[in-house]
Amino acid sequence: DAGVIQSPRHEVTEMGQEVTLRCKPISGHDYLFWYRQTMMRGLELLIYFNNNVPIDDSGMPEDRFSAKMPNASFSTLKIQPSEPRDSAVYFCASSYGVVGRDEQFFGPGTRLTVL
Amino acid sequence: QQPVQSPQAVILREGEDAVINCSSSKALYSVHWYRQKHGEAPVFLMILLKGGEQKGHEKISASFNEKKQQSSLYLTASQLSYSGTYFCGTELYNQGGKLIFGQGTELSVKP
Numbered sequence: 711d712a713g714v715i716q717s718p719r720h721e722v723t724e725m726g727q728e729v730t731l732r733c734k735p736i737s738g739h740d741y742l743f744w745y746r747q748t749m750m751r752g753l754e755l756l757i758y759f760n761n762n763v764p765i766d767d768s769g770m771p772e773d774r775f776s777a778k779m780p781n782a783s784f785s786t787l788k789i790q791p792s793e794p795r796d797s798a799v800y801f802c803a804s805s806y807g808v809v810g811r812d813e814q815f816f817g818p819g820t821r822l823t824v825l
Numbered sequence: 826q827q828p829v830q831s832p833q834a835v836i837l838r839e840g841e842d843a844v845i846n847c848s849s850s851k852a853l854y855s856v857h858w859y860r861q862k863h864g865e866a867p868v869f870l871m872i873l874l875k876g877g878e879q880k881g882h883e884k885i886s887a888s889f890n891e892k893k894q895q896s897s898l899y900l901t902a903s904q905l906s907y908s909g910t911y912f913c914g915t916e917l918y919n920q921g922g923k924l925i926f927g928q929g930t931e932l933s934v935k936p
Contacts, residue, residue: 741922752827753867753912753926766923801866810855810922813869813880 714817716802722823728790731820734783735804743803743814744777744787753801759785760809792824826851828915830927837934842901845930847913849894856889856896857914857924860907867912870898903934 715734723729735742743758757767762779770777774793779785789796799821803814828849835843847856855874858881859867871881873889873896881887886899896915900907910931914924 752928755923755925758923766921808922810857810916810924811872811874811880813857813872814924816866816868818866 714802714804714815716800716817716820718820719818720821720823722825723792724825725793726791727824728788729792729796729822729824731787731800731802731822733785733787733802733817735785735802736806736815737783739804739806739815741805741809741814742779742785743805744785745801745803745816746798747801747819748798756787758809765809789822792822794824797822797824826917826925828913828925828927830911830913830930832930833928834931835933837903837907837932839903839905839934839936841903841934842899843903843932845898845900845911845913845932847896847898847915847927849915849917851894851917853889853891853894853896853915854918854920855916856887857916858885858887858896858898859912859914859926860909861912861929862909870911900932903932905934905936908932908934 717732744756747753756769759779777787799819801819803816805814858870861867889896910929914926
């Protein structure tokens with residue numbers, strides 16, 4: 711398996727623009743997680759899905775952030791409008807089995823810079 | 826709710842041992858350990874569950890003290906490849922498997 715795939719790997723945009731990050735989880739995995747990593751706040755869970763259904767979105771910063779999982783092999787994280795404080799590395803991860811009982815496989819991340 | 830890791834950073838010579846600690850102010854259901862090398866994604870090391878069950882790589886050793894709400898990761902006979910930032914992720918009760926990660930411990934192993 712190719713592992714978790716994320717695109718783009720790097721994104722530079724200007725404040726106010728819409729940004730869409732994409733993720734393809736490992737085939738057969740039931741859970742998909744979106745994390746954000748910054749020096750100040752560390753690795754934070756934004757939202758996670760089980761069988762394409764959002765389970766916990768309490769980590770989503772504000773209404774400018776939205777995430778969807780239209781099918782088992784694809785998820786998006788959208789920021790509209792983007793702000794400089796959104797600059798971070800965004801990781802997507804997937805896991806199989808009972809959440810919290812099995813390892814999470816992380817994608818390579820998308821490094822987002824908002825100017 | 827974020828767990829506290831200690832030390833924040835440690836430098837070792839090859840072959841030396843290290844212990845990384847993770848403490849929570851709340852009761853834990855499980856503790857997960859990940860390692861992240863610079864510019865890369867976190868990689869799974871181990872899960873320690875309430876009741877003593879563990880899942881992880883054979884060469885990694887860790888403990889979970891439920892009463893003290895603490896976990897420790899033991900790195901013995903360190904190798905250069907052990908360098909990286911180690912994160913613990915804690916799962917509280919009734920959180921549906923959601924992990925809260927500590928700030929990380931940066932480990933550097935020198936020749």
